[in-house]
Amino acid sequence: MDNLPEQPKQLARFIKTCLVSAILLPLPVQTMANSQWECRVSADGSSWDCFKDGTLVMQPMPQANMESNTEAEIGANTETETEANTAPVTAATESEIVETPDKSGQADSELAAVESKVEQKKEIEIIDRREPVEAEMQSETQAAPKIQDSESYQQEVTSTEDEISEASDRQQTSASKELVVDQSADIPSANITTATTATNTEAAKSVPADTQLVEAKPLYCTNKPRQIKRSPAQAGGETFVDADDVVFEDNTGIAELQGNVKLRTGDQALTSDKVKYNSQTADVEAEGNMTYVRPDLNLTGDAAQMNLDSETGKVQNAIYILPGSNARGSSAETELKGQGISVYRDASYTTCEVGNNDWVFNAEELELDENTGVGTAKNMKLHFMDMPIAYIPWATFPIDDRRKSGFLTPSIGSSDNTGFDLTTPYYFNLAPNYDATFFPRIMSDRGIQLGGEFRYLDELNTSWLRGEIIPDDNEYSDSDPRGAAQVKHTSRFNSQFQGYVDLAYASDKDYLEDFGNNLDQTSTSYLQRDAGLSYFQDWFSLKGRVLDYQTLNGPDRYSLLPQIKFSASRDLANTDFSGDLVADYSYFDHDTLVKGGRFDLAPSVSYNWNRSWGFVKPEATLRYTNYDLDNTAPGQPTSVDRTIPTISLDSGLYFDRSTDWFGHKSTQTLEPRLFYVYTPEENQDDIPLFD
Numbered sequence: 001m002d003n004l005p006e007q008p009k010q011l012a013r014f015i016k017t018c019l020v021s022a023i024l025l026p027l028p029v030q031t032m033a034n035s036q037w038e039c040r041v042s043a044d045g046s047s048w049d050c051f052k053d054g055t056l057v058m059q060p061m062p063q064a065n066m067e068s069n070t071e072a073e074i075g076a077n078t079e080t081e082t083e084a085n086t087a088p089v090t091a092a093t094e095s096e097i098v099e100t101p102d103k104s105g106q107a108d109s110e111l112a113a114v115e116s117k118v119e120q121k122k123e124i125e126i127i128d129r130r131e132p133v134e135a136e137m138q139s140e141t142q143a144a145p146k147i148q149d150s151e152s153y154q155q156e157v158t159s160t161e162d163e164i165s166e167a168s169d170r171q172q173t174s175a176s177k178e179l180v181v182d183q184s185a186d187i188p189s190a191n192i193t194t195a196t197t198a199t200n201t202e203a204a205k206s207v208p209a210d211t212q213l214v215e216a217k218p219l220y221c222t223n224k225p226r227q228i229k230r231s232p233a234q235a236g237g238e239t240f241v242d243a244d245d246v247v248f249e250d251n252t253g254i255a256e257l258q259g260n261v262k263l264r265t266g267d268q269a270l271t272s273d274k275v276k277y278n279s280q281t282a283d284v285e286a287e288g289n290m291t292y293v294r295p296d297l298n299l300t301g302d303a304a305q306m307n308l309d310s311e312t313g314k315v316q317n318a319i320y321i322l323p324g325s326n327a328r329g330s331s332a333e334t335e336l337k338g339q340g341i342s343v344y345r346d347a348s349y350t351t352c353e354v355g356n357n358d359w360v361f362n363a364e365e366l367e368l369d370e371n372t373g374v375g376t377a378k379n380m381k382l383h384f385m386d387m388p389i390a391y392i393p394w395a396t397f398p399i400d401d402r403r404k405s406g407f408l409t410p411s412i413g414s415s416d417n418t419g420f421d422l423t424t425p426y427y428f429n430l431a432p433n434y435d436a437t438f439f440p441r442i443m444s445d446r447g448i449q450l451g452g453e454f455r456y457l458d459e460l461n462t463s464w465l466r467g468e469i470i471p472d473d474n475e476y477s478d479s480d481p482r483g484a485a486q487v488k489h490t491s492r493f494n495s496q497f498q499g500y501v502d503l504a505y506a507s508d509k510d511y512l513e514d515f516g517n518n519l520d521q522t523s524t525s526y527l528q529r530d531a532g533l534s535y536f537q538d539w540f541s542l543k544g545r546v547l548d549y550q551t552l553n554g555p556d557r558y559s560l561l562p563q564i565k566f567s568a569s570r571d572l573a574n575t576d577f578s579g580d581l582v583a584d585y586s587y588f589d590h591d592t593l594v595k596g597g598r599f600d601l602a603p604s605v606s607y608n609w610n611r612s613w614g615f616v617k618p619e620a621t622l623r624y625t626n627y628d629l630d631n632t633a634p635g636q637p638t639s640v641d642r643t644i645p646t647i648s649l650d651s652g653l654y655f656d657r658s659t660d661w662f663g664h665k666s667t668q669t670l671e672p673r674l675f676y677v678y679t680p681e682e683n684q685d686d687i688p689l690f691d
Contacts, residue, residue, distance in 0.1 A: 225351075227373060227400040228296040228324040230267060239265040239308070241277065253280040261286075265308050269293045272304075282309040290315065296324055296370060297342065299334060312338045320344065322368070325375075325399040327351045331366070340370035349377070359384050373402035403429040408437070417475075417514060419445035433457050441468075446475050449515070464488045468515075476514070482507045484515075499533045509552040525553040540568035558588040558595070558690050572605075580604045588690040596629035596638075598690065614653040621646040627687060640687055648677040 244259025257263075257275040263284070264270075273288030284306045292299040292306070298321035306313025318334040320342075321327075328351075331344035343365065350360040364379035375397050382390040398404050408425040415421065425439040434456040441449040451468030469483035476482060484506045492498040504527040506512055516522035532545035547560040563586040571578045584600045606619035626641040652673040659668045 225325045225398070225400045227402060228370075230295055239263065239277075239279065239282070241275075243275070252278075254278050263308075267294055268308055268311070270304075270306075270308075281307070283307050284313070296340070297322060301334070306336065310338045312336050318344075322399065324370070325351065325368075327399065328354070329360075329366075341367065343367045349375075357383075357386070368399055370399070372404075373398055373400040374404055375399045403427075403435065405429045417445075418443040439468075446470065446473050446514075460492050462488075462490045470515075473514075476510075478508070480507075482511055482514075484511055496536050497534070500531065502528060502530045504528060505550065506552065512552065526551055526557060539570050540566065542566050556591065558590050558593075561587050561589045563587075576608050578606055578608060580606070586690075590631075594629055594631050594633075594688045596627055596631075596688075598628075599626045600624075612654070615651065617650040619648045619650070621648075625687075629688065637686065642682065642684065642687070644679060644682060646677065646679045648675070650675045 240263070241255070241257060242260070242262040243257035244261075245257070247256040248254075255277045257277060259273070261272050261275040262269070263275060263277065265282070270284060270286060270290070270292050272286035272290040274286070276285040277283075284304070286304045286306070288302070290299075290301050290304045292301075292304065292315065294311075299315050299318050301315040301318040304313060304315040306315075313336050315334040315336075317332060319328075319330045320334060327349060329344070329348040331347035333345045335343040335345070337343065344363075344367075345365050347366040348360055348362050349366060350357055352358055352360070359382070361377065361380050361382045363377040363381075365377070367376045369375070377395050377397070378393070380392045380395050381388055382392070396404070396406060405428050406426070408427050410425070411421075411423040413421045421441070421443050423439055423441040425437050428436040428438070430436060434454070436455070437453040439451045439453070441451065443449065447470060449468055449470040452466070454463070454465045456463040465485075465487050467483065467485040469481055471481050472479065473482050484504075486504045488500075488502050490498065490500045506527060512524050513522045516524075527550040529548045529550065530545070532543060534544075535542045543563075543565045545560060545563045545565075547563070549557045549559065551557065563584070565585075566581075566583045568581045569578065580603070582600075582602045585597065586600075587595075587597045589595050600623070602621055602623040604619055604621035606617055609616045622643070622645050624641070624643045627639065629636075629638045629640070632638055650673075652671055655670040655672075656667050659666055
C-alpha cells in the first residue's frame with residue numbers, strides 16, 4: 001500500500017473498488033437491513049469522510065479531478081481544478097458510476113461490467129458549497145431564496161464558486177450541500193457521489209433548460225386581475241435542494257435537510273429551516289420559516305406538509321399572496337387541494353396594497369378555484385376602514401379577469417319622487433361574446449320596475465339593448481304601463497362599408513324626469529332615432545342617413561328623410577395644389593312647418609406652401625345651394641337657390657428653442673397664426689331655417 005502513490009492506475013483501481021463496493025454491494029442482498037449513509041468534509045478540509053451506519057468506509061484521499069473518458073478531457077479538468085484550488089467535482093450520468101480517477105491516465109476498464117448494472121437507477125449528487133464565515137454571507141444564506149430562471153441560477157452558482165474557493169483556503173469544516181434527485185428512475189437504490197461545485201461550472205448547466213422559475217410578484221391594486229396560466233405539472237421531474245446539512249438514507253430515499261434549505265422542482269420553490277424530503281414520493285415536511293412559491297401563489301408559514309407532485313398539502317399560520325387576483329391575506333390553516341384549488345380557514349382577504357386595509361373581509365372558510373376563477377366565502381364579515389359593515393353567510397366572487405354570473409353592487413337611495421329606492425342588478429355571463437343584466441328596482445312610492453340589458457360583440461357587429469317597464473305607477477295619473485327602451489348597433493360589412501342604428505323610446509314625455517338617475521337624463525328634451533350607412537375609399541366617402549326625434553319637451557324638430565353626402569379630396573397633378581368637393585342632398589320633413597329638399601355643392605381649391613419655419617395656405621370656395629320646398633305660405637316661392645364665394649388665407653410661423661424644464665430637457669415652441677376669411681353678404685330671408 002505504501003507504493004500506491006507511485007502507481008496511478010493501481011490507485012485509481014483501489015478508489016473505484018472501494019466506492020463501488022460501498023455503494024452497490026448491499027443492493028443485491030434483499031434481506032440486509034436498511035443502511036444509512038452520511039458524508040462530511042474531512043478534518044483537513046481537502047476531501048470527504050463517508051460513513052455507513054456510523055462506520056467510516058472511505059478514508060480521506062488526495063484531491064482528484066472528475067472522471068473523463070479521454071486524456072484531453074482529463075487534462076482540461078485538471079487545469080480547471082488547479083485554477084480554482086478546490087475540492088473534487090464529479091457529475092454522474094445514468095450509465096456510469098462516478099469514480100475518482102488518476103490524473104495521468106484513463107480509468108481502468110475492469111469495472112465496466114459493474115457500471116452497466118447501475119443504469120436506470122436514481123442519482124443523488126451531494127455538492128459541497130462551503131460558505132465564508134463573514135457576517136454578510138451568513139445573512140445572505142438566511143434570507144428567503146429568490147427564484148430565478150436557469151440562466152440567473154447559473155450566474156448564482158458561478159458567483160458561489162468564488163466564495164467556496166475562499167472558504168476552502170480557510171479549511172472550514174462546515175459545508176452547505178445541494179441534493180439533486182432524478183425522480184424518473186424506478187429503482188429505489190441510489191448512487192452517492194461526493195463533490196464540490198468550485199471547479200465545475202457544469203453543475204450550473206445541469207439545471208434543465210425547461211426549469212424556468214419566475215418569482216410570483218404581487219401587483220395588488222395597481223393592475224387589473226388577470227389569469228395566470230401555468231404549464232402542466234411535471235410529476236417525477238428533477239428536484240434541486242440546497243442545505244447546510246444533508247443526511248440521506250439510500251434505501252428509503254428520505255433526505256433530512258437542515259439549515260437554509262432551498263428546494264426546487266418545476267416552477268415550485270420551497271424554503272425552510274428544516275425539511276424532510278422523500279425523493280420517491282415527493283412528500284415534504286417543513287418546519288420553521290417555511291416559504292412556498294409558484295407563479296400563481298406565494299405562501300409563508302410556520303410549518304407545512306406537502307406533496308410537490310400533486311401540489312397538495314397543508315400550511316399552518318400562513319400568509320398568502322395571489323399575484324393573479326392582486327389579493328393577499330392570512331389564514332390559520334391553508335390547504336392545497338391540487339388542480340389550482342386552495343382552501344383558507346379562519347382567513348382574511350383584501351386586494352388593497354400592503355399597509356392599506358381600507359376594505360377587507362374575514363371568513364370562516366375561503367375557497368379559491370383558479371380553474372373557474374371563482375372564490376367562495378362562508379360566514380363572511382366585510383370591514384371598511386376597520387369597521388364591520390356587513391355579514392354574508394355565503395358569497396362567491398371573481399378572483400381574476402374572467403366574468404361570472406352573480407349579483408352586482410346594489411344601488412340604494414331615497415328621494416321625494418320615488419321614496420325609498422333599491423336596485424339589485426344580477427349579471428348573466430352567457431358567453432364570451434355576449435351577456436345580460438337583469439335589474440329589478442323597488443320604489444316605495446311608485447312600485448316595482450323591471451329592467452334588463454343585453455350586450456353582443458363579434459368581429460363585425462356590436463349590439464347594446466336596454467329596456468325597462470313599470471307595470472303600475474302608483475304616482476302617475478295614467479294607469480297604462482310606463483317604460484323606455486334603447487338600441488345601439490354597429491356593423492362592419494368590410495373594411496370600407498359599415499352601418500349603424502341608434503334608437504331610443506320613452507312611453508311618455510314625463511318618464512325620464514320621473515325615473516332618471518341623473519341630471520342628464522331628467523333634462524332630456526329629445527330622443528334621437530338615427531340610422532346610417534357609410535362607404536370609404538382612400539380619397540372619397542359616401543354616407544347615407546335617416547334621422548328622427550321623439551319630442552319630450554319643446555317644439556318638434558325637423559327630420560332628415562334622408563341625407564346623402566359625398567366628400568372627396570385629392571392633390572392636383574402631384575403639385576402643392578389640392579382640390580376638395582362636398583356634395584349634400586337632404587330632405588327635411590316636418591308636420592306643420594315648411595319642408596322640402598336641399599341640394600348643396602361646395603367645390604374648393606387650395607395651395608399648400610409649407611416650410612420648416614412656417615406655412616401659408618390660400619383657399620377659394622364656391623358654394624351653390626338649391627331648395628325645393630313644400631307647404632310654403634301663399635305667395636312664397638317653392639324653389640330658391642344661392643351662389644356664394646368664399647376666400648380665406650391661413651398662415652403661421654414656428655419658433656422653437658431647447659430649454660430645461662424642472663431638470664428635464666425639452667423644446668419650447670411658439671406658433672403664431674393668422675387666419676383671414678371673406679364671404680360677401682347676401683340676403684337669405686327667403687330661405688327656411690332647417691338646421
